[in-house]
Amino acid sequence: MNKKPGLVFDQRYFYHRIEQSSPENPQRLQNLYQVLNDTDYKGKFIHIPPRMARSDDIEAVHSSFYINQLREHALSENPYSYDRDTYLMEETIPTAELAAGGCLELADRIMAEEINYGFALVRPPGHHAEPGRGMGFCVFNNVALTAAYLLNTYKLNRILIVDFDIHHGNGTQEAFYDSNQVMLLSVHQNSLFPFSGKETETGRGSGKGYTINIPVFPQFGDPEYTYLLGRLLQNLVEQYQPQIILVSAGFDGHRDETISATKLSTKWFGVATSMLRQYAREVCDNRLLFILEGGYNPVSLEASILATLESLWSKNIPKTGIFPAKRAEKLLFDHPLQEFWNI
Numbered sequence: 525m526n527k528k529p530g531l532v533f534d535q536r537y538f539y540h541r542i543e544q545s546s547p548e549n550p551q552r553l554q555n556l557y558q559v560l561n562d563t564d565y566k567g568k569f570i571h572i573p574p575r576m577a578r579s580d581d582i583e584a585v586h587s588s589f590y591i592n593q594l595r596e597h598a599l600s601e602n603p604y605s606y607d608r609d610t611y612l613m614e615e616t617i618p619t620a621e622l623a624a625g626g627c628l629e630l631a632d633r634i635m636a637e638e639i640n641y642g643f644a645l646v647r648p649p650g651h652h653a654e655p656g657r658g659m660g661f662c663v664f665n666n667v668a669l670t671a672a673y674l675l676n677t678y679k680l681n682r683i684l685i686v687d688f689d690i691h692h693g694n695g696t697q698e699a700f701y702d703s704n705q706v707m708l709l710s711v712h713q714n715s716l717f718p719f720s721g722k723e724t725e726t727g728r729g730s731g732k733g734y735t736i737n738i739p740v741f742p743q744f745g746d747p748e749y750t751y752l753l754g755r756l757l758q759n760l761v762e763q764y765q766p767q768i769i770l771v772s773a774g775f776d777g778h779r780d781e782t783i784s785a786t787k788l789s790t791k792w793f794g795v796a797t798s799m800l801r802q803y804a805r806e807v808c809d810n811r812l813l814f815i816l817e818g819g820y821n822p823v824s825l826e827a828s829i830l831a832t833l834e835s836l837w838s839k840n841i842p843k844t845g846i847f848p849a850k851r852a853e854k855l856l857f858d859h860p861l862q863e864f865w866n867i
């Protein structure tokens with residue numbers, strides 16, 4: 525039976541904002557929320573109200589030193605007193621708690637089998653936030669907090685995080701670098717902020733091999749990305765057998781984004797979603813949760829999110845082929861984990 529996807533969106537996600545211009549601002553989502561509220565999209569999803577993450581939810585990933593630092597800087601006159609792009613103001617911490625809590629709420633609904641698919645349309649984003657440090661517009665690491673919550677509350681022990689934001693998910697990597705209970709696959713443009721995520725960063729101790737970084741060339745577009753994601757998912761999902769797939773869904777690799785040089789089309793995000801649905805159906809009872817990361821051109825961001833949603837609520841899961849893309853093949857052939865995972 526087809527269940528409707530659960531979406532979290534809430535006007536309170538706009539409370540984190542400053543006067544000065546920043547790429548990470550409420551305008552990213554304002555029109556999208558309107559579209560979801562006003563048009564025939566209504567009825568295609570379940571609107572799920574977010575909750576506030578509790579302090580022990582946040583402390584499952586972030587240090588109390590960092591949380592206290594945030595509180596101090598949030599009260600400062602200068603919104604950039606903590607970091608040059610991660611602004612903090614009075615409403616930042618409650619908004620970030622509501623962002624994390626929205627993801628946890630969706631995780632609960634998925635685990636209760638009320639929904640199969642969720643999409644947390646939240647801000648501020650999270651994947652750059654490390655356990656002890658915020659950066660790159662990210663305050664609390666929403667996807668890492670969700671994985672920690674699923675490990676602790678539901679005793680899951682094989683969680684796959686797929687991060688296709690155009691920047692490396694350094695914070696998520698840091699949170700689970702020693703763990704084989706969370707596998708991170710991050711596909712990102714090379715030599716871009718935060719300049720980590722080399723293919724040689726593969727995990728540590730029992731986590732060795734469970735961090736898979738695929739830095740790709742800026743000129744890559746749909747064929748290369750479809751090849752890479754398809755081939756990696758096919759091999760990793762089959763061998764790891766995740767119990768849920770979490771997606772750090774960043775849309776800043778779109779060709780209309782000025783923040784990257786990558787050339788993904790709007791349609792590609794729908795193709796990627798079909799692939800993820802396909803694998804979620806095969807191994808983890810369709811459990812699939814998208815969490816919004818980057819995407820700074822409001823027009824292409826809205827279109828790409830809608831392409832993702834169209835793909836989530838379409839009745840059939842279209843088979844997406846993996847076709848050869850010469851420029852991308854070599855990246856896997858030369859990868860240090862090529863033999864480890866047979867990718």
Ligand SMILES: [Zn+2]
Nearest residue numbers: 689690691818
């Ligand atoms: Zn990004």
